[in-house]
Amino acid sequence: MNRQRVIFFGKNIIRALLLVVCVSMITFALMKASPVDPLQANVGQAALGSMSQEQKEKLQAYWGVDTPPVEQYLSWAKDFIRGDMGVSLLYRQPVASVIAVKLANSLFLMALAWVISGILGFALGVISGMNRGKPADHVIRGYCLVISSTPVFWLALLLLMIFGVWLHIFPIGLSVPIGVEASGVTLADRLYHAFLPALTLSITGVSNIALHTREKMIDIMESDYMLFARMRGEKGWRLFRYYGFRNVLFPAVTLQFASISEIFGGSVLVEQVFSYPGLGQAAVSAGLGSDMPLLMAVTIVSALFVFGGNLTANLLYGVIDPRVRQGGKAK
Amino acid sequence: MRKLNRRQRLLLGLAFSAAFLIIVCVWGILGAEAARATDFSRKNIPPCLQYPFGTDWLGRDMLARTVKGLSMSILIGITAAAVSAVIALLLGIASATMGRAVDSVVSFVIDLIMGVPHILLLILISVALGKGLKGVIIGVAVTHWPSLARLIRAEVLQLKEMPYIKIAVKLGKSRWHIAVKHMLPHLLPQFIVGLVLLFPHAILHESSITFLGFGLSTEQPAIGIVLSEAMKYLATGKWWLALFPGLFLVITVALFYILGQSLRKLLDPGSVHQ
Amino acid sequence: MDEKRVKCGAGSEDRMDSPAVNKLSGEKEPVLKIEHMSISFTQYDRGMRQVSLPVIRDLDVEVHAGEMVAVVGSSGSGKSLLAHGVMGVLPYNAAMDGRITYCGEELTRERIEKLRGREIVLVPQSIAFLNPLMKIGPQICKGDKRASAREKLRSIFKRYELDERVGNLYPFELSGGMNRRVLISTALMEEPKLVIADEPTPGLDLAVAKRAMAHFRELADMGAGVLVITHDLELALEVADRIAVFYAGATVEEAPVQDFQDEDSLRHPYTKALWRAMPQHGFHYIEGAQPYVKDLPAGCSFAPRCPQCGPECAREIAYRAVRGGKVRCVRGK
Numbered sequence: 048m049n050r051q052r053v054i055f056f057g058k059n060i061i062r063a064l065l066l067v068v069c070v071s072m073i074t075f076a077l078m079k080a081s082p083v084d085p086l087q088a089n090v091g092q093a094a095l096g097s098m099s100q101e102q103k104e105k106l107q108a109y110w111g112v113d114t115p116p117v118e119q120y121l122s123w124a125k126d127f128i129r130g131d132m133g134v135s136l137l138y139r140q141p142v143a144s145v146i147a148v149k150l151a152n153s154l155f156l157m158a159l160a161w162v163i164s165g166i167l168g169f170a171l172g173v174i175s176g177m178n179r180g181k182p183a184d185h186v187i188r189g190y191c192l193v194i195s196s197t198p199v200f201w202l203a204l205l206l207l208m209i210f211g212v213w214l215h216i217f218p219i220g221l222s223v224p225i226g227v228e229a230s231g232v233t234l235a236d237r238l239y240h241a242f243l244p245a246l247t248l249s250i251t252g253v254s255n256i257a258l259h260t261r262e263k264m265i266d267i268m269e270s271d272y273m274l275f276a277r278m279r280g281e282k283g284w285r286l287f288r289y290y291g292f293r294n295v296l297f298p299a300v301t302l303q304f305a306s307i308s309e310i311f312g313g314s315v316l317v318e319q320v321f322s323y324p325g326l327g328q329a330a331v332s333a334g335l336g337s338d339m340p341l342l343m344a345v346t347i348v349s350a351l352f353v354f355g356g357n358l359t360a361n362l363l364y365g366v367i368d369p370r371v372r373q374g375g376k377a378k
Numbered sequence: 379m380r381k382l383n384r385r386q387r388l389l390l391g392l393a394f395s396a397a398f399l400i401i402v403c404v405w406g407i408l409g410a411e412a413a414r415a416t417d418f419s420r421k422n423i424p425p426c427l428q429y430p431f432g433t434d435w436l437g438r439d440m441l442a443r444t445v446k447g448l449s450m451s452i453l454i455g456i457t458a459a460a461v462s463a464v465i466a467l468l469l470g471i472a473s474a475t476m477g478r479a480v481d482s483v484v485s486f487v488i489d490l491i492m493g494v495p496h497i498l499l500l501i502l503i504s505v506a507l508g509k510g511l512k513g514v515i516i517g518v519a520v521t522h523w524p525s526l527a528r529l530i531r532a533e534v535l536q537l538k539e540m541p542y543i544k545i546a547v548k549l550g551k552s553r554w555h556i557a558v559k560h561m562l563p564h565l566l567p568q569f570i571v572g573l574v575l576l577f578p579h580a581i582l583h584e585s586s587i588t589f590l591g592f593g594l595s596t597e598q599p600a601i602g603i604v605l606s607e608a609m610k611y612l613a614t615g616k617w618w619l620a621l622f623p624g625l626f627l628v629i630t631v632a633l634f635y636i637l638g639q640s641l642r643k644l645l646d647p648g649s650v651h652q
Numbered sequence: 653m654d655e656k657r658v659k660c661g662a663g664s665e666d667r668m669d670s671p672a673v674n675k676l677s678g679e680k681e682p683v684l685k686i687e688h689m690s691i692s693f694t695q696y697d698r699g700m701r702q703v704s705l706p707v708i709r710d711l712d713v714e715v716h717a718g719e720m721v722a723v724v725g726s727s728g729s730g731k732s733l734l735a736h737g738v739m740g741v742l743p744y745n746a747a748m749d750g751r752i753t754y755c756g757e758e759l760t761r762e763r764i765e766k767l768r769g770r771e772i773v774l775v776p777q778s779i780a781f782l783n784p785l786m787k788i789g790p791q792i793c794k795g796d797k798r799a800s801a802r803e804k805l806r807s808i809f810k811r812y813e814l815d816e817r818v819g820n821l822y823p824f825e826l827s828g829g830m831n832r833r834v835l836i837s838t839a840l841m842e843e844p845k846l847v848i849a850d851e852p853t854p855g856l857d858l859a860v861a862k863r864a865m866a867h868f869r870e871l872a873d874m875g876a877g878v879l880v881i882t883h884d885l886e887l888a889l890e891v892a893d894r895i896a897v898f899y900a901g902a903t904v905e906e907a908p909v910q911d912f913q914d915e916d917s918l919r920h921p922y923t924k925a926l927w928r929a930m931p932q933h934g935f936h937y938i939e940g941a942q943p944y945v946k947d948l949p950a951g952c953s954f955a956p957r958c959p960q961c962g963p964e965c966a967r968e969i970a971y972r973a974v975r976g977g978k979v980r981c982v983r984g985k
Contacts, residue, residue, distance in 0.1 A: 062489075066486075066489055066490055066493055067493075069486075069490055070490060070493055070494060073490070074502060077502050077503065077505070077506035078502075078505070078506065080506045080507075081505050081506045081507075081508065082507075082508040180744065192632055192635060192636075193628065193632060195578075195635070196578060196582075196628050196629075196631035196632035196635060197628050197631075198582050198585055198586055198589070198624070198627060198628075198631075199586070200586060200589050200590075200605070201605060201620070201624035201627065201628070204605070204608075204609060204612065204620050204624065205620070205621075205624070207612065208612055208617055208620065208621075212612060212615065213617075269743075271776070271778075271780045271781045272780070272781050272782055272783045272784065274736075274741055274781070275774070275776050275781035275782070276783070277739075277741050277768075278739045278741055278768055278769065278773075278774045278776075279768065279769035279773070279774075279794060279838065280765075280766075280767075280768045280769025280770060281769065281794065282765070285794075285795070288795075289783070289786065289790075289794065289795045290783050290786070293785040293786070294783070294784070294785055297785075308492060308493070308494070308495045308496070309495070311495040311498070312495035312496050312497040312498065315495065315497045315498060315501075315590075316497065316586055316589070316590070319590060320609065327497075330498055330501060331501065331590050331591075334501040334502075334504070334505050334590075334592060335590075335591055335592070337505065342501070342502070342505065345498070346494060346498055346502060349494060349495055349498055350493050350494050353492075353493050353494070353495065354493055357489075357493075368785070369785065369822050369824075383702055385696060
């Protein structure tokens, strides 16, 4: 049985790595296909002047016309694995250091939103599913419908309008106060600036997990074991605690890990509206400014997180569920 | 009036949603001129009776711009979603019927596409295709098929195991006969519902990518463009520029959802019990 | 509670009858009495029209303390709904009518919600009715961690010869032989006055099925009223005191088991047909099939298959008492 588990883990990890490699190849190909030539678009200008000879050569090697694409990719990949992600054409800095700063900002924001939306969505889904057809269910479903119909960026605009422009409670942008040294930024400052973006992401993140949890909860409520539990006089909180909770928690946790992609996508839009200097904003500027090295790095970092999330979801499933844990004969 | 039963209510919702969406599309196509007409004598008017959605800094009627923008977004979204649905249909059936190798390749591709956040993938595709309408449509089409493909694959796999299909195979019926006579009637409703439920997603993503500046130019006032222009004027207190177009976008998307869900409930054989 | 238990339990204050004497005496209140129960579902017909499907139309049955009554009907005839109806857990699109009395008082919605799992327990047909993610022990105890509950669990396990380690297993780890005993264990955590067994022998081999039935007989001998819902007439005849025969949504006959020794002492032609279908009586099978609830004939629902059918069978047929039993047939005597 243990061997089975090792194989299961190993298979999942290999698959995730393979996927990341493929993502990098496809991204590279897409960048190559772009009609905008990054060397001409950016390097022809002032950028060249600020680059070292070595950097210029590398750029030439990745994007130059004289080397075949496969070789270009390989040389890029080799550097990437070593931690040399190239130079950002927009920021005039090594991509690695740009990513490090932006990622830290984004992760703070996304982790907040991920946890809040997960817990809130789970709770709403459970309430809705257990009270199917009752007013609470209608309200929660209505909320989910409205939220999943609302573009993230418009919700961000709306909140910005109300809290930033109108009530002046929260800042209009940036992750830290302007003109303050990095060391002088307190956690309170960061929370204050991340509040609206995180709120936006949490509000939108809720609907998916809530609806999914609701479906599961309804299935569980209609299951034979729930029926029997009710016939044994269980109801209300006990019914949920002993018969519903574990059964509905597993799929919800799995889903939340698997939905990191959505929160990443949402953060791109939210950061843009709030001018929050995170990974998403970097992706948009890199896309608009044809900063290929940065765009590629952002893509691969996001993919790493998404696959990491999926992997965790798969592995968690194997760890938590006794049916998978003991003998791997899951349904 | 007597109380309507569930199915009648569903049908009513379906008809209403469809009517609203058709009206918006037709009105938007006919009212292209009004959406573009500038008039500096009526700049920056807050919502009033004559201009229910107000006017912008060039004196354009925001109602006309909203409707035009919505109709563009709906049409782009529908086109992209339809392409996406065809991809889903082909790949879903292929992975269910053409053996394990094809199945694992398709499932790998699905994982690949799900692995990059949609918006980021849209940005990548848009950059690769040099921005513009083509990039948006292809981007949305390429990113939206996986869920429907999975659904179709599962459905076909299940159908293949059905006793009546197996008997038909044993009776020597041709593959074509089985596909058309036995599989299609089950698959079609699922496919139509899946297709309709792709629309809201596609419209949301289309408006998002346009909002970020990767989609259309400012001469093509898709709803994302209208809203991204409005963002620049947000700090000056012109709230109506962002509020109404956004609100109507929400309503449009919500109606598509309702349309899809009502269709699903009507077509689902299990719904006889409710 | 104990006082009340005595009142409608095995004996009253003046006499302590043995449970066997109790049956059908008519003097004491039965533990459970179901009169004219009907359960129907609303469904969509074609298009927009809603129709009502009566799965159970007219069901009457009584269970006394210390008595085991079997409701026998063919598979898929909606017998399980009877149990769900009594326990108050019908799905939301089902409507129930009729009168259920428990210990002489009407069993209202509020009352069953208080009593189920305590005085009225149901033993389900399979381990699919157990929470797959909860270990057997805590599940039988309903999560009760007190020492008294654990002590009780130990004694129940002992009674059914279950190893103590079984308490630490998940339902999917149980072996086939343990399933029955674990399921019936759930009934014994409380002291039930009424036990309903829903199809306790689904697809079991004869020896296991007999043992399962014997466990229920024991509960009856301990003083509880036991209602077994089953498709297996032969097995029911071995252990039950009385048999109620269920056909096309209605009980057609209620008879003490002794009446099944001879075809002539049975009252309804369907029961007689069942009797003749038993292997030791010649394996004669009855032509036709039970009608679907949507297209029931007016009057007697067995009429289309009945050899003695006459014009009077097209009228509404009353369920009347005949020779210590009941029958829903104009000719039954």
